[in-house]
Amino acid sequence: MEMIIDGFKDGEFIPRRNTCDGPGLSPEISWRGIPAGAKSLALLMDDPDAPRGLFTHWIIWNIPVSAFRLPAGTxxxxxxxNGIMQGVNSGGAYGYYPSCPPPGPVHHYRYRLMALDAVPVLNPGAGREQFDRAVSGHVLAEVLVTGLYGR
Known part of the structure; x- marks a missing residue:
């Protein structure tokens, strides 16, 4: 399975347009090579370097396996x-929360695309804990791309 994020590759810096120092739009994300048996896709973006611990920037699930991308500015x-749902990020809002670290060391923003053998049963607006429980044991394949950003 492969995930392509418009504007950067694994280990590269995230474009300003996808951060709080720009318009803060979610990037276009596309993929290919979804495994047979997948029933849905899910995407999780987080920052393990956040000052108060893991910060979840984006939770999105029920992406149909027939889809091939999420557009920029979701x-x-x-x-x-198409039944796609988004959860509440650590900032307390639905959808994408742009990369916005405090001044200091560069942060690592992890984008994780998962092919699931089920469609998670979650209410729209679910948080990270509920999402993690719902996908646990259902990940057939996953791919991770890490983007960097610092201020």
Whole structure:
């Protein structure tokens, strides 16, 4: 399975347009090589370097396996077309929370795309804990891309 994030590759710096120092839009993300048996896709973005511990920037699930991308600037609402759902990020809002570290060392923003053998049963607006429980034991394959950003 492969994930392509527009504007950067694994280990590279995230473009300003996807951060709080720019318009803060979610990047376009595309993928290929979804394994047979996958029933849905999910995406999780987090920052393990956040001052207060793990900060979840984006939770999105129920992505149909027939889809091949998420567009740039995905709407920040609980329910999207085609049954796609978004959770509440650590900032308390739906959808994508842009990279916005405090001044200091560079942070590592992990984008994790998962192919699931089920469609998670979650209400729109679920948080990280509920999401992690719902996908536990259902990940057929996953790919991780880490973007860097510092201020």
């Amino acid at each position: 709407a920040r609402k609980a329910e999207l077309p």
